Amino acid sequence: MKLADNKATLSFSNGTPSIDLPVYHGSVGPDVVDIRKLYAQTGMFTYDPGFLSTAATQSAITYIDGDKGELLYRGYPIEQLATSCDFMETCHLLLYGNLPNAVQKKDFSSLVTNHTMVHEQMQFFLRGFRRDAHPMAIMTGLVGALSAFYHDSTDINNAEHREISAIRLIAKMPTLVAMAYKYTIGQPYMYPKNSLSYSGNFLHMMFANPCEEYKVNPVLERALDRIFILHADHEQNASTSTVRLCGSSGTNPFAAIAAGVACLWGPAHGGANEAALNMLGDIQKNGGVEKIGDFIKQVKDKNSGVKLMGFGHRVYKNYDPRAKLMQETCKEVLQEMGLEKDPLFKLAMALEKIALEDDYFVSRKLYPNVDFYSGIVQRAIGIPVPLFTAIFALARTVGWIAQLNEMIGDPEYKIGRPRQLFTGAVPRDVKPLAQR
Ligand code: CMC
Secondary structure (H helix, E strand, O other): OEEEEEEEEEOOOOOOOOEEEEEEEOOOOOOEEOOOOHHHHHOOOOOOOOOOOOOOOOOOOEEEEOOOOEEEEOOEEHHHHHHHOOHHHHHHHHHHOOOOOHHHHHHHHHHHHOOOOOOOOHHHHHOOOOOOOOHHHHHHHHHHHHHHHOHHHOOOOOHHHHHHHHHHHHHHHHHHHHHHHHHHHOOOOOOOOOOOOHHHHHHHHHHOOOOOOOOOOHHHHHHHHHHHHHHOOOOOOHHHHHHHHHHOOOOOHHHHHHHHHHHHOOOOOOOHHHHHHHHHHHHHHOOHHHHHHHHHHHHHOHHHOOOOOOEOOOOOOOOOHHHHHHHHHHHHHHHHOOOOOOHHHHHHHHHHHHHHHOHHHHHOOOOEOOHHHHHHHHHHHOOOHHHHHHHHHHHHHHHHHHHHHHHHHOOOOOOOOOOOOOOOOOOOOOOOHHHO
């Protein structure tokens, strides 16, 4: 970051002397006012619950222009990455800062492939879960448990440990997600097949069984690969900030990523794809396209507590570029599966059209986000609804690790410790029990 020529001056109406605060430029996007010395100079904190105006870090990984609807990984537009690269190239880009050449791509892919198996003991660990456990509950446990199985890669201050834990996490997430699925349906786990691509192998572990040959469908393989690319990173969102904050204590990478998985689970974040599909299913059950008007009325009624899931975003105040790419993939997958007339897809398109013309959504700049269509694609691939967020976690793992490693390499890195505006009781004495 570069010091700007101008400064910010903070003045107070009660006669407290004003102070100057440095301003920094990034390479693109809004400048920041450096308030680190504010408390020392004034005894005051800033107040910004929800981080509406606070840059919690500097980062060189992902850039979003929410007004333009632009998403860049290391400077490359998401549209170009989604159409010209695969997920392994995207992982290399996010982790190391550059797109691999052919040799680097081959080496990186084979490195990841060589770590796809998990410790055999993990399947016994998995048996501790109820068969009807939510996959995200299982994933939170399994990812955290990796730190109990891979003791040789838990020191975040050791660059080799960081590298090997990064590769292990990227390589093993598909295996763990597929194991969580197979466990809940009572089928045998399928070992990874290293002759397949990253997404082909995931389809194999999910849908193959030991009794029959399984052939990976290239259209579904490419669709899944695109889902992974689109979800790979998204700068300082809630789960990424959770990973950074958790990792800032010096905890091991597996524990920090498990914290990210837990955060992602919520319906305002990664859980939105599951919630969006359930919402479409409910509208369909209650009358389908004909009843969209009633549903929109409910969404607009603040007291109903109903939201249009898959719509709106803290940063995008324009069409989420990932939603456009996902809509394209949705059409391809539905066609491949002979589901062109899928009623939920039709419903989603109709709902989107109506919402985009409605003043409530237009005035609030609410547009479809990536989750509006990703559920329909995943369902068409055969992925069960409760597993959607686990797929998101699988894809986001590389972003979480890239951000965690960037933080650890940042000379300004400190343990994260937000402050507060205290509004509770002032000091008082504890009365004996009989007098309370
Ligand atoms: N349906 C109806 N109204 C909405 C919606 C929605 N989906 N999203 C925002 N609003 C309204 C909100 O009620 C508020 O209205 P008002 O100004 O009258 O009070 C206004 O729009 C601004 O919303 P906000 O809640 O202040 O915005 P936020 O930045 O805090 O929330 C959000 C962002 C993503 C949590 C929210 O839009 C939402 O809950 N969307 C539905 C869930 C969803 O699709 N999440 C996936 C996000 S993309 C994937 C990911 O990153 O995980």
